[in-house]
Amino acid sequence: MGQTLTEKIFSRKANHPVKAGDLVIAEVDMAMGQDGTTPLALRSFQEMGTDRVLHPERIVFVIDHNAPSPLEAVSALHDVMRDFASRHGIRLFDAGCGVCHELMVGQGLVVPGDLVVGADSHTCTYGALGVFSTGVGSTELAAVMVTGKLWFKVPETVRVIMDGTLSPGVFSKDIMLHLASRKGADWATYQVLEFSGPVVDKLGVEERLTITNMVVEMGAKAGLIAPDEKTLKWLEGRAKRQYESLQPDPDATYAETVEVDCSSLAPQVALPHRVDTVTSIEDLPTVPIQQAFLGTCTNGRAQDIEIAAKILKGHTVHPQVRFIVAPASQDIMVQALRKGWIETLVRANAIVVPPGCGPCVGTHQGIPGDGWNVISTANRNFKGRMGNSKAFIYLASPATVAASAVAGEISDPREYFQ
Amino acid sequence: MELKGKAHVFGDDINTDYIISGKYKFKTLDMDELGKHVMEDLDPDFSSKVEPGDFLVAGMNFGCGSSREQAPRALLASGIQIVLARSFARIFFRNAINCGLVVMECDTEGIETGDEMTADLTTGEIKNLTHAFTRQAQPLPDVMIRILQEGGLVEYIKKYGTFQEI
Numbered sequence: 070m071g072q073t074l075t076e077k078i079f080s081r082k083a084n085h086p087v088k089a090g091d092l093v094i095a096e097v098d099m100a101m102g103q104d105g106t107t108p109l110a111l112r113s114f115q116e117m118g119t120d121r122v123l124h125p126e127r128i129v130f131v132i133d134h135n136a137p138s139p140l141e142a143v144s145a146l147h148d149v150m151r152d153f154a155s156r157h158g159i160r161l162f163d164a165g166c167g168v169c170h171e172l173m174v175g176q177g178l179v180v181p182g183d184l185v186v187g188a189d190s191h192t193c194t195y196g197a198l199g200v201f202s203t204g205v206g207s208t209e210l211a212a213v214m215v216t217g218k219l220w221f222k223v224p225e226t227v228r229v230i231m232d233g234t235l236s237p238g239v240f241s242k243d244i245m246l247h248l249a250s251r252k253g254a255d256w257a258t259y260q261v262l263e264f265s266g267p268v269v270d271k272l273g274v275e276e277r278l279t280i281t282n283m284v285v286e287m288g289a290k291a292g293l294i295a296p297d298e299k300t301l302k303w304l305e306g307r308a309k310r311q312y313e314s315l316q317p318d319p320d321a322t323y324a325e326t327v328e329v330d331c332s333s334l335a336p337q338v339a340l341p342h343r344v345d346t347v348t349s350i351e352d353l354p355t356v357p358i359q360q361a362f363l364g365t366c367t368n369g370r371a372q373d374i375e376i377a378a379k380i381l382k383g384h385t386v387h388p389q390v391r392f393i394v395a396p397a398s399q400d401i402m403v404q405a406l407r408k409g410w411i412e413t414l415v416r417a418n419a420i421v422v423p424p425g426c427g428p429c430v431g432t433h434q435g436i437p438g439d440g441w442n443v444i445s446t447a448n449r450n451f452k453g454r455m456g457n458s459k460a461f462i463y464l465a466s467p468a469t470v471a472a473s474a475v476a477g478e479i480s481d482p483r484e485y486f487q
Numbered sequence: 488m489e490l491k492g493k494a495h496v497f498g499d500d501i502n503t504d505y506i507i508s509g510k511y512k513f514k515t516l517d518m519d520e521l522g523k524h525v526m527e528d529l530d531p532d533f534s535s536k537v538e539p540g541d542f543l544v545a546g547m548n549f550g551c552g553s554s555r556e557q558a559p560r561a562l563l564a565s566g567i568q569i570v571l572a573r574s575f576a577r578i579f580f581r582n583a584i585n586c587g588l589v590v591m592e593c594d595t596e597g598i599e600t601g602d603e604m605t606a607d608l609t610t611g612e613i614k615n616l617t618h619a620f621t622r623q624a625q626p627l628p629d630v631m632i633r634i635l636q637e638g639g640l641v642e643y644i645k646k647y648g649t650f651q652e653i
Contacts, residue, residue: 092628092629092653094650104513109557118645146513188556190554211641254548259577288577290577430509451502454504
């Protein structure tokens with residue numbers, strides 16, 4: 070019987086054929102921790118009574134959530150990570166390098182067919198490259214550091230076919246907000262979402278990463294896109310290891326097949342405080358905004374910054390709005406500088422902050438005031454998410470966020486794409 | 488093993504930011520400190536209402552959102568010993584077991600704040616003593632029961648050195 074891509078990856082990592090529902094102990098190819106989760110992992114590691122990291126070359130630490138440090142206490146936690154990494158020969162990306170997920174894919178640290186875990190829920194992002202990647206907790210990261218392995222229940226797969234053609238001004242972010250709205254925030258709990266269809270084929274790797282980044286907002290354990298020519302080309306000169314480009318079998322068993330017609334889709338906006346309460350932009354009443362944010366592991370990549378720069382060109386940010394831009398990595402920042410996008414944005418009064426998570430997690434670099442409406446390219450708009458439970462967070466594509474920053478209210482970006 | 492305590496009831500989709508806000512979790516590893524701020528965006532007085540051993544009861548998708556293990560650990564530190572929900576987000580579910588916080592999936596309809604509850608981990612039987620009804624929880628996979636029996640994943644790895652075949 071045919072296997073899904075997930076079953077193929079787990080069969081290789083568990084060294085025997087597996088099917089959905091099986092419990093397995095599997096070898097982990099890479100494990101990642103960021104500064105919000107690694108200090109606790111290191112404490113658990115110590116409590117496990119060993120000082121040996123089995124495969125230090127398979128571990129990556131990233132300081133991105135609170136970077137550079139805004140507080141003494143945080144600086145001390147960062148030092149704990151640095152000391153441990155240097156003692157054990159673990160690769161650490163320090164403050165300013167970028168968002169952990171962008172670094173894992175952008176630096177070629179994960180390759181198709183890998184099984185990857187990360188102590189961050191958006192570890193699912195790497196699925197756009199055909200990697201089975203999923204979020205774990207701090208103690209599980211510590212267990213992987215000690216044993217090189219972890220236990221998993223092989224999840225069943227839901228196939229999502231994206232049909233039609235996206236209209237100008239509509240992006241992969243809009244499809245995922247629409248899907249969240251249609252299916253709900255707990256739709257795919259314990260399952261994998263595997264994306265295919267003409268729209269996925271046409272999207273570049275950057276926009277595909279936005280798709281797999283968002284699957285955890287629907288409860289999914291992972292999101293997968295089978296590698297194609299574009300994936301392989303993107304990995305050229307980037308991939309740090311050899312890999313095998315696995316594909317699902319044509320007769321694989323799926324739990325469900327969902328079709329999404331993307332042709333009729335308008336820009337989508339998630340309303341406070343839920344990612345699955347979504348409306349088409351035409352149906353949204355006037356919403357004045359006080360802050361706009363472009364960045365994060367969802368939408369802080371070069372293409373996203375380019376779109377914002379194109380929209381801001383010849384305009385300025387509305388005087389009532391703080392428009393914060395956080396490129397997702399140094400490479401993206403440098404590309405945006407060379408192309409002149411950063412200059413356009415800064416001249417238009419945008420605030421460019423260092424590569425990293427920026428204000429997404431609510432610790433620094435743009436905590437909204439009471440009653441503020443914020444439009445953000447992030448993946449979460451929970452109450453209090455950006456550090457103030459009295460603020461209201463709307464989620465949208467980079468184009469919608471940039472158009473809104475200019476207008477001072479949530480605005481349809483399609484006028485910029487005619 | 489039977490747990491007994493008073494219920495504190497919340498709704499669907501209680502995310503990890505509500506359980507413990509990101510603004511606290513980055514600052515400290517002191518779980519007793521984090522325990523004081525558990526659920527405060529939904530109920531500012533929550534931590535002062537909890538007595539050691541109490542039950543947190545919720546609807547669908549409890550613990551959705553981030554992978555922060557501070558969420559189950561801070562709940563434990565606040566005095567909560569078990570979470571009953573109709574469904575859980577998977578990372579939270581694993582994290583809870585790994586930290587020794589009991590989580591059980593069952594129909595939670597009809598349970599009210601203040602109800603006296605019991606839960607039997609072996610049989611999965613949940614009783615509401617105040618309103619006199621019984622519910623059956625989903626059994627946990629063996630690997631999770633073993634981790635819970637050892638008192639969490641740290642103790643499990645300390646004892647066995649690696650994962651035992653399943």
